[in-house]
Amino acid sequence: MKESRGRVITLIAILAIVLVWLVLDSLAPSNPIRTTVSRIVSPVQYAIHWLGTPFRAMADSFKSVQALCDENEALREENSSLRNQIIILQEAQLENEFLRKQLAFKDTVPSYRLLSAEVIGRDPSEIFQYLIIDRGSEDGVRVKMPVITADGLVGRISEVGPVTSRVMLLTDASSSVSTLIQRSRATGMTQGYPGRGLMMRYIAQTDSVKERDLVLTSGLGGAFPPKLVVGQVVEVRQLDVAMFQEALVIPAVNFTSLENVMVVISFEEQPVEPQPTPEGP
Amino acid sequence: MRYYITIPIVALIAIFQATISPEFRLFGVNPDLTLVVTIVWVLIRGEQEGVLAALIGGAAVAALSGGPRLLIIASFVACNLLVGYAYRHLPRMAGIIPYLAIVVSTLLVKIVLIFWLSTTTDLLYLRGLVVQKVLPALLYNLVLMVVIYNLADRIDRRLGPPTVEWQ
Secondary structure, three states: OHHHHHHHHHHHHHHHHHHHHHHHHHHOOOOHHHHHHHHHHHHHHHHHHHHHHHHHHHHHHHHHHHHHHHHHHHHHHHHHHHHHHHHHHHHHHHHHHHHHHHHHHHHHOOOOEEEEEEEEEEOOOOOOOEEEEOOOHHHOOOOOOEEEEOOEEEEEEEEEOOOOEEEEEOOOOOOEEEEEEOOOOOEEEEEEEOOOEEEEEEEEOOOOOOOOOEEEEOOOOOOOOOOOEEEEEEEEEOOOOOOEEEEEEEEOOOHHHOOEEEEEEEOOOOOOOOOOOOOOO | OOHHHHHHHHHHHHHHHHHOHHHHOEOOEOOOHHHHHHHHHHHHHOHHHHHHHHHHHHHHHHHHOOOOHHHHHHHHHHHHHHHHHHHHHOHHHOOOHHHHHHHHHHHHHHHHHHHHHHHHOOOOOHHHHHHHHHHHHHHHHHHHHHHHHHHHHHHHHHHOOOOOOOO
C-alpha cells in the first residue's frame, strides 16, 4: 500500500516538474530547469560524441571505400568500353584509308571492272604461295582473273569455288607474268623465285636494266592488264656467256600483311555508250 | 577416342592453321599446328587413331593448300607411321621421342614439298628456303610440341581410360 502510494507521488512529482518545465520553457527561452538539464546532459553528450567519432569515421570510410569501389568498377568498365571504341575507330580509320586508296586507284583505271575481296586464309604449308579470298563464282570470279591492290599486282585466281577462291601469288614457283622495265621498256618474264621473291628473266643482253628500276606488267598475252606495278629491281645478273640478263625483283605488295584485294573482273576498254538525247514534244 | 571426335577436332585445327595462324607468326613463319597435333595424337592415343588423325589432318591441310594434295596427305601419314613405330620400338627413348618426332616430321614434310617444288621450277633458292622456312618452322614446331604434348598428355590422363600398371 505504502509502495503504491510512493509510486503515485513520484509520478505526480515528475508530471509536475515536466509541467513546470513546459510552462517555463514556453514563457522564457532560458530558464533554470533547461540550464540545469543542459549542464548535466552536455558533458555526457560530449563524451558519447567523442567516443562515437572513430566509429562514425570508420563507418564513413566503409561507405566511401564502397563508393570508391563502385566508382572504380564503373570507371574500369568505362575505360574498357572507351578502349574498345578506340580500337574500333582505329580499325575503321585504317579501313577508311584503305578504301580511299582503293577508290583513288579505281579512279585511275576507270576501264577496269573491280571486285573487292577480303583475304580469309593463307596456304598452310608456307612452301606454296596462295591466298584464299571470300569471293567465288557466285560473285563472278573466274580462273586466271588478275588480283591486285592499289600497291600493285598480287597474282591471279587459280581455283574458284562458289563463295571462295584461291589466289596464286606472284611469288609462287608456278607464277609467271610478262613484264617490262618502266625506264628502258626492256621486256622479260617475271617468275616466282621461292626463297628470294621474284626473278625477271629473258631480258635481252642489249637492254638496259638497273637497280631500283620499276617493273610493270607489259600486258602481252592478255592475261594481265598493262602498266600494273609488279616490283622493283634489287640486283641485276648479267653474264657475257648467257643469252639473257636476269634481275632479282622485290614485290611491290607486302603479301604477309594483305587483308583486302581487288579481283579484276575485266580490263578491256569499256565502250562509251551514247547519252540518250531528250526528245522534243 | 571416338572417330567422330577426332575428325572435327583435326579438321578445325587445320582450318585454324590456314585462317588465324598468320596472327601467331614467330621467327617469320606460321605454326604447323596440324602436323604437331597429329604427331601428339599418335604419341598419346596410339598408331591406329594417330594415322586416322594424320589422314584427316593431311587431307584438311591439302584441301586448304595450293600444293600437291596427295603428297601432303602421304607425308602426314608417313610421319605418323614413322613416329608410331619409333615410339613402340624405342621405349627407352620415350622421353625425347616427342621432340625428336616433331623435328624429323617437320623436316620430312618440308623436304618432300621442296622436292616437289624443285620438279616444277628451275628457279629455287634452296638456302633461302631452308633459312626462311625450314629452320624457323623446326624451332617453332619444337616450342609448340613442348606445350601441346604436355597439355594433351595431362588432359588424356584425366579424361582417357585408366592405364594398367604393374604394382
